[in-house]
Structure formats: structure tokens, C-alpha cells
Amino acid sequence: MSSPSPATASAPSALPNALDFIRFAVDSGVIAFGDFTTKAGRQSPYFFNAGLFNDGAMLARLAQFYARALLESGVTFDMLFGPAYKGIPLGAVVAVELARLGRNVGFAYNRKEAKDHGEGGSTVGAPIRGRVVIVDDVISAGTATGESVRLIRAAGAEPAAVLIALDRQEKAAIQGRTLDVSAVQHVSHEYGLPVISIANLDSLLAYLADSGHQELARWRPAVQQYRDTYGV
Secondary structure, three states: OOOOOOHHHHHEEOHHHHHHHHHHHHOOOOOHHHHHHHOOOOEEEEEEEEHHHHHHHHHHHHHHHHHHHHHHHHOOOOEEEEEEHHHHHHHHHHHHHHHOOOOOEEEEEEEEEEEEEOOOOEEEEEEEEEEEEEEEEOOOOOHHHHHHHHHHHHOOOEEEEEEEEEEEEEEEEOEEEEEEEEHHHHHHHOOOOOEEEEHHHHHHHHHHHOOOOOOHHHHHHEEEEEEEHHHO
């Protein structure tokens, strides 16, 4: 399969949607500022924790951002797939929001371990068929995405895109080595899929520049330095 062009490797949603999402994530404490160590061992001035979208109102609002980004992307799709674990609730609430908007599609997710009793199998939910959008919070090493792609193709369906909340736009660290591309770009190239993000690190920088909040604005130089050091 041919590689996607750089323009399709990561397609953040329209800027107002992206900035509104960043504002929502900051206000919800999902994006925090301070001194954090990433999984790759990098010192980061910000941290994104989608697990803090943890009540009904926040999940309903989050689903609106996901659904809008997906519909605005123009990607054609027949169903959603949520990789265990975070992708499961995310895919479910996005399916609910799409139905509210008049687009009712199936939703399925995988188990970490296949079940050999009851309904059995490694997936739960709608039959996996047609063009399938994989829904997750972020892409780090791309492991969950790769497993999802293989599972979808094994079912005879076609992965259509990956839909995530935030593209960190930083060089990927995979199996102890640093790549010259981001995790999003790596996944897009490896599997020939567009990656749709609600927002990215540039969206966060734009928000910090224009938020009018002095406490937030003071973090912009540190975030920009991180972008300059590790960004792609």
C-alpha cells in the first residue's frame, strides 16, 4: 500500500474546534502544566491525561469534539472500533454522538485476552465489516493501532482512519530508539492510514498565546522550547 502524503498523515480538525477542545481540556484538568516525565523519559512542561474526562457531562462534550473532527475530515466509514482499554469508552460515546447527529453506525472493541466461553472470541460488539475508524486518545508507540489494524483486516474489513484527541507532534521513541517522525506519522506511513486529530501541539501553543490568561501564558515559552527540541 502506498504511503499517504504528509498532508494526510495527521489532519487536525478545523481550528475553532481544535482551540475549543484545548480550552475544554485545560479547564477540565486533562491538560496540566508543570514538570512531567514522559514514557520516553523526556522532561515535558505539559501532560495530557484523557482518563480525567471522567463524568457523563465531560464525556458527552468530548464525544462532540471527536464526532465533529471525524465528520469534517471527509473520511468515509461504516463503523467505529475502540482498542482496549481507553478506546472502548471513547468509541462508545462517539458512536452515541454520531447517532444523535443522525449517523447511526456500529461499534466494536477488542478484549486484551480472547474469551473461550459465552460468546467467546477476541472482539465484542457489532460485526467488524466495511470501512472501520479506530478511535483512541493519543498515539504513543502505535502498538494498539497496529493490533487494531491487524484484527480489522483479519475480519475482512478495511481500516479507514485513526481518530485521536491530541497529536503531540513530537519525535516517536519506539523500542528504545528515537525516530525522525512522530508516532502519528509513523502509524500513518506504516499502515497507509490517515490520522485525524481533534487538536495538536500547535493548537495548544496557539491557545496559550491567545488565552488572555496570564498564568497559562507563562507556560508558552516552555511548551515552545519542548516543541523546538522534540517536535517534527
